[in-house]
Amino acid sequence: MMELKHGMIREWGIVGAGGAGFPTYLKLQCQVDTLILNAVECEPLLHKDKEILRHYSPQIVRTLKDIADMVRASRIVIAIKKKNMQHRAALKSLPDRNVELFLLDDFYPAGDEIILVNLVTDRLVPPGKIPPDVHVLVLNVETVYNISRHSPVxxxxxxxxxxxxxxxxxxxxxxxxxxxxxxxxxxxxxxxxxxxxxxxxxxxxxxxxxxxxxxxxxxxxxxxxxxPLVRKYQRKSTTVTLIGSSCCDQCSMCTDLCPRFLVGHPVQPHLAMRALSMKNWEHELSKGCHYCSECNLCSLASCPLDLDPKEICHDYKTHHSSDIMHLDDLPLTQKKPYADERRFPLSRLMTKLxxxxxxxxxxxxxxxxxxTRVSIPLKQHGQHLAQPLVETGDQVRTGDKIADLNPPGPGVPIHSSINGFVRSVTPTHIEIRTTP
Ligand code: SF4
Ligand code: SF4
Missing domain, CATH: 3.10.20.600 (Ubiquitin-like (UB roll))
Structure with a gap:
């Protein structure tokens, strides 16, 4: 059995497949007591994590144990929704009693790392911190599958x-x-x-x-x-801002159902909307939305006026760097006693949408x-553009390294995903076709 090393995981080009694509070898540079496999997959209509588990659960469980050794975790938990009975059965049949199943109800966003850590361990990840700060590591199903393959992604x-x-x-x-x-x-x-x-x-x-x-x-x-959902996504940001600044009645439903607010983070989207109506982004009121997860629940389900507080929070985060906003003075509150009752059932969300x-x-x-062709982005994770290692006309095979960070920084190499010939290399993409 091969012992996992951070360098290998970097060379395989593995990034978190469940979110922002943070390089996995960096994420694994921690020591924790609990490792959670996030198999919750709460985005409506998506099934890829469930399908990966259905087909590859033995190798995923084996790899989880290897990862647990790497990060010194003594507790390994697979978090999965109760409703996914067939996958639960597949996991239960494994001859291994050292991996726990944690079953969740069907609500959105159950897969949010902050919420999941709180449910599984009863710990609260402080605003602006990450699960390893409370000795927990959360990995997505596809990320662990990619590690289990021991070859480039x-x-x-x-x-x-x-x-x-x-x-x-x-x-x-x-x-x-x-x-x-x-x-x-x-x-x-x-x-x-x-x-x-x-x-x-x-x-x-x-x-x-x-x-x-x-x-x-x-x-x-x-x-x-x-x-209606498409129409909503098509709205221009100027329209969102204009309507939001004039129509919000401060009912606070967006905050009352905000999962991050309920877990104890200082996210209060109705205050960001109030700051918007005052045309004052610098106002203290808007600070908390720095910790918005952009789950979109407030905009797509909670707001009775069909406004877009998530987009307002996003704009705020984009335009105001966290280091100049003195966020440290925001109070960390406790999980709300009514948090569990306010979970948004997925069935209701599906109906609403x-x-x-x-x-x-x-x-x-x-x-x-x-x-027969691929256009592989050189920036697939983080802020850094990988530097091409190939030129137009080069022949490449699936898995060949075609770009890497130079100098090596917080990122991973990029590999060819097909056999073929490099057709073009631009500052942002490498195009490969199966024919010269
Ligand atoms: S739910 Fe809608 S109307 Fe109510 S405070 Fe939030 S943004 Fe304003
Ligand atoms: S998108 Fe809305 S509901 Fe979700 S965390 Fe942000 S403010 Fe809260």
């Missing part, structure tokens, strides 16, 4: 769902174009549909079918152009998808 799992003939989960080469993925699945007649890339809650509206998928693309959800008719399983096609 070349493909990403994603669910293609929504208004499609048959939702599926696929393994697409990193850099595959969305249009090519839809064509391969014979869903290319859906040119008149809108695409939510990454999910309906935390994703964004796809701008083009020439857009490549990255290591962190968890799903492509197609919806009719006139679906008008997604019930699209709620179907998305079985994994185990054979990796083949495409």
């Amino acid at each position: 070349t493909h990403t799992f994603l669910t293609v769902g929504g208004d499609v003939p048959k939702p599926v989960t696929v393994q697409a080469p990193i850099g595959a174009l969305i249009g090519d993925i839809l064509t391969t699945l014979a869903y290319d007649s859906d040119q008149d549909k809108a695409m939510l890339v990454g999910g309906v809650m935390m994703g964004n509206l796809g701008s083009s079918r020439e857009q490549p998928v990255t290591m962190t693309t968890a799903g492509l959800i197609l919806l009719p152009l006139d679906h 008008g997604l019930n008719q699209y709620d179907q399983p998305a079985p994994l096609i185990q054979q990796p998808m083949t495409v």
Whole structure:
């Protein structure tokens, strides 16, 4: 059995597949007492983590134990929703009693690391801190699967769902174009549909079918152009700001149901809306939204006036760096005693978003998808652009290293995801085709 080392995990190009794509070798540079596998997957219509677990749970559990040795964790927990009985059964059948199952109700956003750590360990990650600060490490299912392969990451799992003939989960080469993925699945007649890339809650509206998928693309959800959710995503930010500043009645429903507020963080989106109406971003009121997770619950479900407090929080974070805002003076409060009663059931969220008719399983096609071209982004994680190691005309094979940080910094190398020839190298992408 191979002992895992940080250097190997960096060389395999592994980043967190469940969120912002933070380099995994850096995330593993900690010592904790509890390791949690985040198999909660609460984004509506996404099924890729469940599918990975369904097919690869023995190797994932083995790898979890290797990772636990690395970070000195004595407790290993698989957090999964109660409703996913078939996966629970698969995990229970494993001949291993050292891995605990933690079963969660079906609410959104159960997979938020801060919420999950609190539920599993009863510890509160302070605002601005990360789970290792309370001796817990949380890893996503696909990230652990990628570590289990002991080879470079070349493909990403994603669910293609929504208004499609048959939702599926696929393994697409990193850099595959969305249009090519839809064509391969014979869903290319859906040119008149809108695409939510990454999910309906935390994703964004796809701008083009020439857009490549990255290591962190968890799903492509197609919806009719006139679906209310699409209309909402299409609103211009100037409209969001103008309407928000004039119409918010300060009912505070957005705060009352905000998962981060309920767990004890100082996020109060209704105060950010008040600061917006006063046209004063610098105001103390808006500080707390620095700790907003952008789960989108307030904008897509809580606000009775259909306003967009999440976008206002996002704008605030974008324009005001945390280091100049003196956030330390924000009080850390306790988890609200009514937090559990205020969890937002996924079934209610699906109804509210008008997604019930699209709620179907998305079985994994185990054979990796083949495409004839990829456009691999050089910035797939963090802020740093990887430097190309290949030139136009070079022949490459799947898994060859084609870019890396120079000098090596907080990032990982990038590998070719198909066999082929480098067609072009730009400051942002490397295009590879199967033919010269
Ligand atoms: S829920 Fe909507 S109307 Fe109420 S305070 Fe929040 S943004 Fe304003
Ligand atoms: S998006 Fe809204 S509900 Fe979610 S954490 Fe931010 S303020 Fe709270």
